[in-house]
Each structure stands twice: as structure tokens, then as C-alpha cells.
Amino acid sequence: MNEWLSDYGLFLAEAVTLTVVAVAVIAVAAKGRGSGQARSRLRIEELNGRYRARQRRLKLATLDKKRRKLAQKAFKRDDKHSDRQPGGERRATVWVIDFHGDIKASGTARLAEEVSLLIEASEPGDEVVVRLESAGGLVHAYGLAAAQLDRLRQAGVSTTVCVDKVAASGGYMMACCADRVQAAPFAVLGSIGVVAQLPNLHRLLKRHDVDVELLTAGRYKRTLTVFGENTEEGREKFVDELENTHALFKRFVGERRPGLDIEAIATGETWYGSEAVEKGLxxxxxxxxxxxxxxxxxxxxxxxxxxxxxxMAERVGLAASVGVERSLRRLYETLEASGWQRR
Incomplete structure (x- = not known):
């Protein structure tokens, strides 16, 4: 058994070494070719066709051979007129984009490009649907993300936001930019408030005779700090800044949903979708x-x-790391199996 493990370990080490060398060579070769290429690509999928194909497969599965041929001919006839209304007019287009937000709203740059494309591509009668999921995050990051969705409204493009899980705080700031908001019964919405917290280590440092020098130019350049001694004046100023941000948040939402009782719902609370519709969210x-x-x-x-x-280098590197991880997992499983066989 020990000899087998030794041989297997040597083989694995050689395989890993060869993989690393191959990745390095390909990475160097691909570096020159990869420079200057587009870093993103546009993917478009017609959802009608995808659903129609699946529905037809289910229907055909229930038919005998003769009826299946007749159904397939009928499907072909329907496909010829699928992009036209009964009167021969162009069918409206619903453009669907997704936004899954983290605390920094990292997808905002991509969202901005998608919005720009859709503003140019949309025609009268078209609609943009945004499938939105975000619990919020940094004020300036979500302020920018909301401003991107606001561009659709300003361009006169009909916009609907659909929320299946959560659109709270900065996420709701984005959602309220749409002409229409729809949410699942237990989706979480609201949280129109502002929160900030930071630790203060001043007393701990003082106990160990550690001084922190904080030099500023400007009375309120720093209000609360992590290492320095915080003052009551600094705390009051910090709270004032939070209140000001909250007031701007309320004004932003109120302007986009004028029928909302903003003072009643801007308490930082959240509601489920079935409750949010009663509140006007x-x-x-x-x-x-x-x-x-x-x-x-x-x-x-x-x-x-x-x-x-x-x-190319990134793709190969990812494949190599997956391959090494899979090899290690197989080795672990082999060792575990051999242990079971000895018991």
C-alpha cells in the first residue's frame, strides 16, 4: 500500500508540474494576442423561442407518430409569423437585463453600458424589464446605479423592475426609478434609511500608552475616527451628515413615486411584497x-x-486550477476508499 501511494504521489507531482509549465507557456503566448481585444461580449437570447421549444417538446411527447408530424407542420407555419402581430405590424420588444448587487454595486459599469445600448435600440412601444436583486450598500455606489436606471425613464423608455428576492435600501433606490415595480409575495423591500458604524480603539491604545496623531485642515475633515479620541461635536456632525443623506434618499424616492407616503415608510423598515403593495412601494x-x-x-x-x-491565459489558468483540484479530490477519495477496505 505504501509503495502504491508513493508511486501515485510521484505521478501526481509530475502531472501538476507539467500542468503549471503548460499554463505558463500558454499564458506568455496568449498575452500578446490578448492585448487590445474586447473584454466583453453581448449575449442576446430570445426567451419566447426557448419557452416555445420546451413547450413543444412536452406536447410532442404526448402524441403518436402521425399526430406528431401534423403538429410539427403546424409549428413551422406558426414560426413564419411569430415576429408579427395578426395585422402584420411589428411586435413590441421586451428587453430583459439583470442586476445582482453587492455592497459596492460592482455591476454598475456593466449596467451603464447595457442601458446605453437599450436606449439606442428601443423603439416606441418597447419595454425594458430589470430583474433586480440587491440588499443595498454604499451610498455613492448605489446612487450611481440608480442614476443609470433613471436614464431609461429620462429617455422615455417604459421600464419595469421585477424583484424576486430583495430590493432594499440602495436596491430600492434603484427599483423606484422604474415606471412599474413588481415583486414576489415574500420579496423584501424598503429599508429607506441610512446606517453607519465604526469601532473606536482609543481607550485600548491609551491603556497601552499608544498615542495616535490625527492632523486635519478643516473643522470637519474628520468627525469620528477609529483610533483617535472622538468628541461630542464630532458625533453630532456625523449624525447630521447621516440625516442629510437620509433626507436626500427620501426626496429621491418621493420624486419617483409621488403617491407614496414617504414619511410613513422612510423609517428604515422593510416589508414583504404582499405588504409592500399596500404601502405603495x-x-x-x-x-x-x-x-x-x-x-x-x-x-x-x-x-x-x-x-x-x-x-486565453485566464481560461487556461482556470481550467488548470479546476483540474488540479479535481485530481486532489480523487486522491483523497482513493485514500478514503482504501481505508474503508482495510476496516
């Missing part, structure tokens, strides 16, 4: 899937996404 209760299926009956529904294009 949203316009309807329902999932994004249900809404898009409804729109497919009258419009072409196209999913649009800008996807990051990985370079």
Missing part, C-alpha cells in the same frame, strides 16, 4: 417569471447581457 405582486410569460403572449422577449470575455 410596489405596483403589483408577482414573480418575474410570471410577468415575462405574460409579456411573451404579446411581445418578443429578449434577454440581453454584457458578459466578461476571459483571455
Amino acid at each position: 410596489i405596483d403589483a405582486v408577482g414573480t418575474s417569471e410570471a410577468y415575462l410569460l405574460e409579456r411573451m403572449a404579446r411581445a418578443r422577449v429578449l434577454s440581453v447581457a454584457l458578459e466578461k470575455r476571459r483571455g
Whole structure:
């Protein structure tokens, strides 16, 4: 057994070494070719076709051979007129984009590009649906993300935000920019408030005779600090800044949803979708899937996404790391299995 393990370990070490060398060579070769290439690509998928194909497969599975041929011919006839209304007019297009926000709203740059594309591509009667999921984060980051969605409204493009899980705080700041907001029954919405917290280590440092010098120019350049001694004046100023940010948040939401009792709901509380519709935070209760299926009956529904294009070195490196991880996992499983066999 020990000899087998030794041989297997030597083989694994050689394989890993060869993989690393191959990755290094390919990375060097791909570096020159990869420079200057586009770092993202546009992916477009017609959701009508995807759902139609699946529905047809289910229907054909229930038919005998003869009826299946007749159904397939009928499907072909329907496909010829799928992009036109019964009167021969162009069907409206529903453009679908996704935004899954982290604390820094890292997807904002991609969102901005997608919005720019859709503003140019949309025609009268079209609609943009944003499937939004975010619990909020940094004020300036979500302020920018909301401003990107605001561009659709300013350009006169009909916009619907669908929330299946959460659109709270900065996430709701984005959602309220749409003409219509729909959320699942237990989606979390609201949290129109501002929060900030930071530790203060001044007393700990003082106990160990550690001094911290904080030099500023400007009375309120620093209000609260982590290492320095905080003052009551600094705390009051910090709270004033929070209140000012909250007031701006309330004004932003109130201007976009004028029927909302902003003072009653801007308390930092959250509500589920079935409650949020009564508060005026949203316009309807329902999932994004249900809404898009409804729109497919009258419009072409196209999913649009800008996807990051990985370079050759990045793709090979990822594949190599996955391969090494898989090899180690197999080795572990082999050792475990041999242990079971000895018991």
C-alpha cells in the first residue's frame, strides 16, 4: 500500500508540474494576442423561442407518430409569423437585463453600458424589464446605479423592475426609478434609511500608552475616527451628515413615486411584497417569471447581457486550477476508499 501511494504521489507531482509549465507557456503566448481585444461580449437570447421549444417538446411527447408530424407542420407555419402581430405590424420588444448587487454595486459599469445600448435600440412601444436583486450598500455606489436606471425613464423608455428576492435600501433606490415595480409575495423591500458604524480603539491604545496623531485642515475633515479620541461635536456632525443623506434618499424616492407616503415608510423598515403593495412601494405582486410569460403572449422577449470575455491565459489558468483540484479530490477519495477496505 505504501509503495502504491508513493508511486501515485510521484505521478501526481509530475502531472501538476507539467500542468503549471503548460499554463505558463500558454499564458506568455496568449498575452500578446490578448492585448487590445474586447473584454466583453453581448449575449442576446430570445426567451419566447426557448419557452416555445420546451413547450413543444412536452406536447410532442404526448402524441403518436402521425399526430406528431401534423403538429410539427403546424409549428413551422406558426414560426413564419411569430415576429408579427395578426395585422402584420411589428411586435413590441421586451428587453430583459439583470442586476445582482453587492455592497459596492460592482455591476454598475456593466449596467451603464447595457442601458446605453437599450436606449439606442428601443423603439416606441418597447419595454425594458430589470430583474433586480440587491440588499443595498454604499451610498455613492448605489446612487450611481440608480442614476443609470433613471436614464431609461429620462429617455422615455417604459421600464419595469421585477424583484424576486430583495430590493432594499440602495436596491430600492434603484427599483423606484422604474415606471412599474413588481415583486414576489415574500420579496423584501424598503429599508429607506441610512446606517453607519465604526469601532473606536482609543481607550485600548491609551491603556497601552499608544498615542495616535490625527492632523486635519478643516473643522470637519474628520468627525469620528477609529483610533483617535472622538468628541461630542464630532458625533453630532456625523449624525447630521447621516440625516442629510437620509433626507436626500427620501426626496429621491418621493420624486419617483409621488403617491407614496414617504414619511410613513422612510423609517428604515422593510416589508414583504404582499405588504409592500399596500404601502405603495410596489405596483403589483408577482414573480418575474410570471410577468415575462405574460409579456411573451404579446411581445418578443429578449434577454440581453454584457458578459466578461476571459483571455486565453485566464481560461487556461482556470481550467488548470479546476483540474488540479479535481485530481486532489480523487486522491483523497482513493485514500478514503482504501481505508474503508482495510476496516
